[in-house]
Amino acid sequence: MTTALIYDPIFLEHLTPQGHPERPQRLEMAIKVLEALDWLKRDGLVLIPPRSATEDELALVHDHAYIQQVKAGADDVARKEQPGGATSRRFATDTYVSAQSYAAAIRAAGAPLTALDAIMQRQADNAYCLVRPPGHHALPNAAMGFCLFNNVAIAAQYALDHYEMERVMIIDYDVHHGNGTQDIFYTDPRVLYFSIHQAPFYPGTGHSDERGAGAGLGTTINVPLPASVGYEVYEPVFRQVMAHAADRFDPQLILVSTGFDAHWNDPLGQMNLSTAGFAQLSKIIIELAQTLCNGRLIMVQEGGYNLDAMGACVATCINLLLGDDAAVDSLGAGPDAEQGFHLNAEVLVAELRRIHKLTGYRMRNAPKPDVERLRREVKGPDA
Ligand SMILES: [Zn+2]
Numbered sequence: 466m467t468t469a470l471i472y473d474p475i476f477l478e479h480l481t482p483q484g485h486p487e488r489p490q491r492l493e494m495a496i497k498v499l500e501a502l503d504w505l506k507r508d509g510l511v512l513i514p515p516r517s518a519t520e521d522e523l524a525l526v527h528d529h530a531y532i533q534q535v536k537a538g539a540d541d542v543a544r545k546e547q548p549g550g551a552t553s554r555r556f557a558t559d560t561y562v563s564a565q566s567y568a569a570a571i572r573a574a575g576a577p578l579t580a581l582d583a584i585m586q587r588q589a590d591n592a593y594c595l596v597r598p599p600g601h602h603a604l605p606n607a608a609m610g611f612c613l614f615n616n617v618a619i620a621a622q623y624a625l626d627h628y629e630m631e632r633v634m635i636i637d638y639d640v641h642h643g644n645g646t647q648d649i650f651y652t653d654p655r656v657l658y659f660s661i662h663q664a665p666f667y668p669g670t671g672h673s674d675e676r677g678a679g680a681g682l683g684t685t686i687n688v689p690l691p692a693s694v695g696y697e698v699y700e701p702v703f704r705q706v707m708a709h710a711a712d713r714f715d716p717q718l719i720l721v722s723t724g725f726d727a728h729w730n731d732p733l734g735q736m737n738l739s740t741a742g743f744a745q746l747s748k749i750i751i752e753l754a755q756t757l758c759n760g761r762l763i764m765v766q767e768g769g770y771n772l773d774a775m776g777a778c779v780a781t782c783i784n785l786l787l788g789d790d791a792a793v794d795s796l797g798a799g800p801d802a803e804q805g806f807h808l809n810a811e812v813l814v815a816e817l818r819r820i821h822k823l824t825g826y827r828m829r830n831a832p833k834p835d836v837e838r839l840r841r842e843v844k845g846p847d848a
Contacts, residue, residue: 466760466788469513469589470505470578472496476597479570484815486733486770487597487611489534492721495595498776502793510788513583515576515594518619522575523621526649531606534614539567557608558829560598571596573816577620577720580763585628591754591762591786593723595779599767601643601722610641611669617720617765618649620662621656624718631655634706634716636750637662638699638743639724639767640734642671642687646722649839652681659707661699663727663736664689673820686710686821693801694808696745701810703749707819711753713823718761723746725777725778726733726771729799734772737799740777744792747785762786775779 477489499505500678505512507522523532539558543564546552553563558759573596580592617635624630636652637660647670650656654677662671677685687701711719725743727736738746749766754762764782764802773796780793818824 466591467511467581467589468783468786469511469583469592470594470595471513471515471592472784473514473572474692475565475569476564476595477570478563479598480566481549481561482553484518485561485597485844487768488543489697489774490772492597493770494591494772494776495779496546498780498793502780504783505545506782508645510590513579515572515579515596516682517568517571518574518578518614522578522619522623523833525626526605526801528606529761535570535608536567539564542607543642559615560608560611562613566598567612567794572596573598573600574616574619575761576616577616578623581620581624581628582719584761584763591751592758592764593779593783594763594765595740595788596766600639600765601639601646603645604648605648609645610826612645615645617722618646620643620720620763620765621650625655630717632657632714632716633718633720634659634711634714635720635725637722637767638727638746639722640727640731640736641724641768642689643722643767644668644670647671647675647685647771648766650681651685652679654680657684657686657710657716659686659710660748661688661690661702661707663734671819673702673807676820683821684714688735688817691808692735693737695799696739696742698745698808699738699742700811701814702817703746705814706821708749708753709818709823710821711757714725715757717758718763719750721750721762721764721768721801723782724767725762725775728769728771728774728778729801730771730774730796731769732769737801738792739793739794739798740781741798743778743784744781747782748790751785806837
C-alpha cells in the first residue's frame, strides 16, 4: 500500500488570534508525532507537497467575487503589517485572515487535488491531506467556522469534472455538521454526502430530514447525535447506515472530512470517541473504499483542537491507510467512557434506515467489530 501525505509548511503561516482553537500548533503537533515515530521515512509513505488550486479550480464551488475578497483580505493585512509582525484580522464571525492566509488556503484546497492526481496516476493508493485552514463550513460566497475555501467540495467537483467520475462519496465525521459541503451538493445526485455530528450544536444544520432536494433528493444523509455519545453508537451507524448507503451508491472515490473534534478530550466537541474508536471508524471507511472503489480514498483534515488527540489521530489514520491496524494512543478511553449518554442505537439505526430506505439490505462482507485488537497500542512519544 502506498499512502501520500500531502503537507506544506505554508499551512503554519495562516494565523489566528491568541487563544483561537484553530491554530498552527495543531499541524505542528501532528508532524512532531510522525517524526517521533520515525514514520515520515516509512516504507510506503510518500511525501508530496501540494500544488496551489487555481482560481478556476476554486471557482468550481466558489464565486469569483468571494475568492477575490479572501485574497484582498490577506493582502490588506500584509500591506498594513509592521516588519516582522504576525497579525490576523477578523474576516467573518469566527474566521480570521493573516498576510499568508490566501497562499495557505489555496494550497489547502490544492492538497486533495494533488492527492487525486497522484492516485489517478497510480503514484499512491490513498492519501492524507494534513491541511489548514479547514474547509467544510465554507459556503460558495462566504467564510465561516474557521474555513475559507471548501477543500473537500472542490476536490469532489474536480473529480466529477476533470476525471469524469459519476459518483463521489464524502464522509464527514467532524463533530460539526459540514453545512458548506451539504449546501454545495444538495441538489447534485453525483455526490453522496454523509455527516455524523453533535446536535444541537454549531452550525445548527444537519437534521436527519435534510436529505437533499430535486435530483439530489436522497444523496444527503445526516446523523445528528446528542452530546456525549461514543463508539457504541457511532459504530452501528457506520456499519448499518453509512456502509449500506455507500454500498448502494457505489462511489468511484471516497473523500473524508477528517475532523477529530469528536474526541473525548477535545475542548470544543462534547462527544466520547477515543483514538481507538476513531481508528475503528476509519478502518470501516478504508475497507469500504477497498471493496467499492479500488481503495481510492482521500482523507482531508478538518477540525480537532486538543493537540495530543490531534497528533495521535493523524498518526493513527496514516498507519491505517498504510495497511496496519493499530491505533497510536497515549490518551486511552475518556474518563466518562462508561457514563456517556445512553442512546438506544438499535432504535436510531432502524429510524435512519427507514428515512433512507435502507430496508432489506445487507452489507457485503460485514466483519464483526474487534475492539480489543484495535486497542493494541503503539506508544506515542508523550507516553
Ligand atoms: Zn469541527
